Amino acid sequence: GAVVSQHPSRVICKSGTSVKIECRSLDFQATTMFWYRQFPKQSLMLMATSNEGSKATYEQGVEKDKFLINHASLTLSTLTVTSAHPEDSSFYICSAPDGKSGYTFGSGTRLTVV
Amino acid sequence: GESVGLHLPTLSVQEGDNSIINCAYSNSASDYFIWYKQESGKGPQFIIDIRSNMDKRQGQRVTVLLNKTVKHLSLQIAATQPGDSAVYFCAEKTSGTYKYIFGTGTRLKVLA
Numbered sequence: 055g056a057v058v059s060q061h062p063s064r065v066i067c068k069s070g071t072s073v074k075i076e077c078r079s080l081d082f083q084a085t086t087m088f089w090y091r092q093f094p095k096q097s098l099m100l101m102a103t104s105n106e107g108s109k110a111t112y113e114q115g116v117e118k119d120k121f122l123i124n125h126a127s128l129t130l131s132t133l134t135v136t137s138a139h140p141e142d143s144s145f146y147i148c149s150a151p152d153g154k155s156g157y158t159f160g161s162g163t164r165l166t167v168v
Numbered sequence: 169g170e171s172v173g174l175h176l177p178t179l180s181v182q183e184g185d186n187s188i189i190n191c192a193y194s195n196s197a198s199d200y201f202i203w204y205k206q207e208s209g210k211g212p213q214f215i216i217d218i219r220s221n222m223d224k225r226q227g228q229r230v231t232v233l234l235n236k237t238v239k240h241l242s243l244q245i246a247a248t249q250p251g252d253s254a255v256y257f258c259a260e261k262t263s264g265t266y267k268y269i270f271g272t273g274t275r276l277k278v279l280a
Contacts, residue, residue: 095176098270147211159211
């Protein structure tokens, strides 16, 4: 089945540094990638939609300059959390339409900013 | 922002019993729905989907029911097993868009 590989699974970084999260579609082409954020015991909140070769579309209230999204190829989308702060600590998940069962999700990245 | 819950409701079920997880969706224009299972620390995993032109769909041990009149979706799990313990989310997609809106989720606890 379709697989989205997400790395890293866990990352701890210092305040003020940047962290890059990668999502790769392994056996299908992902022209679109959705990036979600999930706080403990809460649902997934869509942050942005990236499209290969064009600018990402951000949801209301999501800072574009803070959450940089790049979708340079049909198999790779990245989310960079810039100048991270403790309040950015969260679980970040990507997903892409796989053309079969709807959307395939990555395994998620647990970001902790200290 | 999209749907955000404060605390996940919990459903406790005895092993072997049937589970019914409910979801109220928000948009009458939604035309496609998916149930996802999320285990702790992992990404959501597809369980079953249903289109708005259907009211029932069955999979292996799972059944999804859609009531468009009251905008209600349910997931039935037959003979619940310990491995079914997870958080379950419903997600709706509006016709003409790619975006999914997730429900607040329900934690299923299977008691031995």
